[in-house]
Amino acid sequence: MYLINIKCTFGVNFKQIVMSGISKTSIARKFAMALSGLFLVLFLAQHFTINFTSVFSEDTFNEISHFMGTNFLVQAVLQPVLIFGVVFHFIMGFILEIQNNKARVVKYKKYSGGANSSWMSRNMIFSGAVILLFLGLHFYDFWFPEIVHKYIESHPEDATRYYSETVAKFAGDPIRTGLYAISFIFLMLHLLHGFASSFQSIGFNNKYSRALTVFAKAFAVVIPLGFIFIAVFHYINN
């Protein structure tokens, strides 16, 4: 009888938790942050690959950009999914920060965070906020003009405009180039913790974790430095 009662109690709890808990528990939130972060990492890799072609081939950059800017699937499916992913990651990040602050109402007088954790891991909200500000600038520079060009002013398609439009943003503009470079440094700091830690969040911690962490840290350094190189390259060469 004792065992049967326990089973019944568990049965009720189980249903309650599954029905309401998956979207509300700390592990579910952590899992969602990790998945959206990994999705954004994939997007970064794709964005970097396309942008890097602008360094060595104007035609290739124009061709790929034209495809991305006019393909129905990219515009109607991938772009909304990407925007949702970005917005979700930021909103969830701020929600987690607010919840975490509430979990320690009285702060320590002396807190030696550096003794047991990295600066990057303790300041994800700060690096994330800088990236959010950067996205505002980036959208102002490229996304909004693109939307106006295509959907509001309805200009005819021109597959050769992308390279010149991109280069024009950096040519002779040290402030914009500098702001992009600083932002990518913060992106690097964010990725140095976020990318590797996302595997832990989805439950991946085994004999391959060390190799995966090395890859994630290398990615976190190489991709932002690559973005900085592209911006500086166009600033210097034009």
Place this chain on the structure above:
Amino acid sequence: MKLKLNIWRQEDANAKGGFETYDLDGIHGDMSFLEMLDILNNELVEKNVEPVEFDHDCREGICGMCSLQINGEPHGPDKGITTCQLHMRRFKDGDTITIEPFRAKAFPVIRDLVVDRSSFDRIQHAGGYISVNTSGNTQDANSIPVEKENADLAFNAATCIGCGACVAACKNASAMLFTSAKVSQYALLPQGEIEATERVLNMVHQMDNEGFGNCTNTGACELECPKGISLENIARMNREYLSASFKG
């Protein structure tokens, strides 16, 4: 050695606490940190001042009772030890030492440096056990084969003494390391498989209800844990939880 101690004093759970400064002389490097506090308390009693309340019991690093945030780190500056295992030789003559209670909404201060860690007990009650029929047909635990690797991992998880240093160290006051150790020690053994789904769901649910923060994988808990409980346990709990959720 001479020391200056900045210690959090708080009359009771509802009182507004604050730091008091005490000068202490004649401290020997071979004394433990708790013995140093004993000496301070003797002096305070002689001066008709209320002694500083702090948690302690076994004083040999196995009970998980002692706590204290010492100079910004749970259990002090050394790794892999509890406060009772911290020796005064770790400090220099003339040092100022700041001593605070473990801070977390789920660990309310009871008095001075003593905090209420019963939230850990409630997490354990939510599923940190196995149900065994004790009607006379109980199977000998040793008759169930367990893979050596799993037995070792389960044993390592079971070494968690529930001191709360993981929560104290975490910038988010998260209890993921504690909960994951308690989930893992059963999840890795065949005896724990029967209730595995309910266990992880109920324990995580209770952990969240207690008001602990979210884990952001800073790794501070693992480094400050006196028993070296691994972050692997958190990854295992995440897998167990997600798997249990989707089973429904």
